[in-house]
Amino acid sequence: MKKYSSILETNLKKVLNLQKLEIIVPILLVLFFSAYSIPSKKKTFKNTAFTVVIDAGHGGHDPGCMHDGVKEKEVTLAIALAIGAKLKEQSPEIKIIYTRAGDHFISLWERAAIANKNNADLFISIHCNSTKNVSVSGTETFAMGLNQSAGNLDVAKRENQVVLLEDDYLTRYEGFDPNSPESHIYFSLSQNAHMEQSISLAAKVENQISEKMKRPSRGVKQAGFVVLWKTKMPSILIETGFLSNTQDRLFLKSKVGVSKMAEGIVNAILEYKKTYQTSPSK
Numbered sequence: 001m002k003k004y005s006s007i008l009e010t011n012l013k014k015v016l017n018l019q020k021l022e023i024i025v026p027i028l029l030v031l032f033f034s035a036y037s038i039p040s041k042k043k044t045f046k047n048t049a050f051t052v053v054i055d056a057g058h059g060g061h062d063p064g065c066m067h068d069g070v071k072e073k074e075v076t077l078a079i080a081l082a083i084g085a086k087l088k089e090q091s092p093e094i095k096i097i098y099t100r101a102g103d104h105f106i107s108l109w110e111r112a113a114i115a116n117k118n119n120a121d122l123f124i125s126i127h128c129n130s131t132k133n134v135s136v137s138g139t140e141t142f143a144m145g146l147n148q149s150a151g152n153l154d155v156a157k158r159e160n161q162v163v164l165l166e167d168d169y170l171t172r173y174e175g176f177d178p179n180s181p182e183s184h185i186y187f188s189l190s191q192n193a194h195m196e197q198s199i200s201l202a203a204k205v206e207n208q209i210s211e212k213m214k215r216p217s218r219g220v221k222q223a224g225f226v227v228l229w230k231t232k233m234p235s236i237l238i239e240t241g242f243l244s245n246t247q248d249r250l251f252l253k254s255k256v257g258v259s260k261m262a263e264g265i266v267n268a269i270l271e272y273k274k275t276y277q278t279s280p281s282k
């Protein structure tokens with residue numbers, strides 16, 4: 001643990017030194033890559049059960065962000081399990097797979113591998129946000145894609161830092177270095193085959209939160225997340241609220257809050273399934 005925390009500390013210092021570069025490099029890359037358009041694929045579902053992989057962020061010795069005794073890993077697990085239970089209740093034909101159903105550490109590559117191995121139709125990663133400005137609140141749902149603002153890059157950087165807890169991250173993630181701005185840009189460009197569906201699902205999630213739940217929504221965003229990098233299906237990462245904000249934190253740590261958040265996400269999944277399922281699965 002001491003080794004990991006000193007690695008984190010050293011690398012975080014490096015990140016701070018790279019702040020200026022991080023503003024310039026994304027702008028240059030946006031200009032360079034804007035000339036390319038990437039075709040999207042229309043999804044045709046396989047003739048097996050519609051499969052949803054629910055990924056509770058963090059776990060084990062990785063608590064995620066923490067504020068006032070509330071740990072991200074606990075909130076994400078509670079929401080993930082509630083999503084699974086509600087989905088099962090409303091649509092028993094849907095196959096549900098959890099990347100973790102307890103307090104375990106799972107590397108980012110294993111999470112994606114679970115989804116790919118099970119030929120999942122959707123991958124949904126649940127997280128909580130954190131920022132220094134405690135007045136900032138609300139949800140934001142991400143699809144893989146080019147960072148469109150420094151704020152999006154900050155969220156991806158924070159979530160991607162988890163790879164530093166893995167010994168072989170440079171090999172495992174093909175040279176990805178969470179301290180390098182170029183690495184984050186590379187990741188944001190690397191998955192586009194299911195971008196249209198991912199953004200559509202993300203929009204349904206945020207719509208549920210703002211319209212049905214009447215909770216603050218920061219909208220659909222794109223950034224390069226390592227956990228979404230290798231998934232071979234529409235994939236989103238939901239930041240369910242800011243643990244750094246008192247209202248969000250109290251909501252997310254409450255049973256009612258967890259249940260409402262899960263309900264919104266489930267409604268979005270079912271709406272998505274109805275829209276995109278071109279051939280009925282069973």
Ligand SMILES: [Zn+2]
Nearest residue numbers: 057064127128
């Ligand atoms: Zn997280």
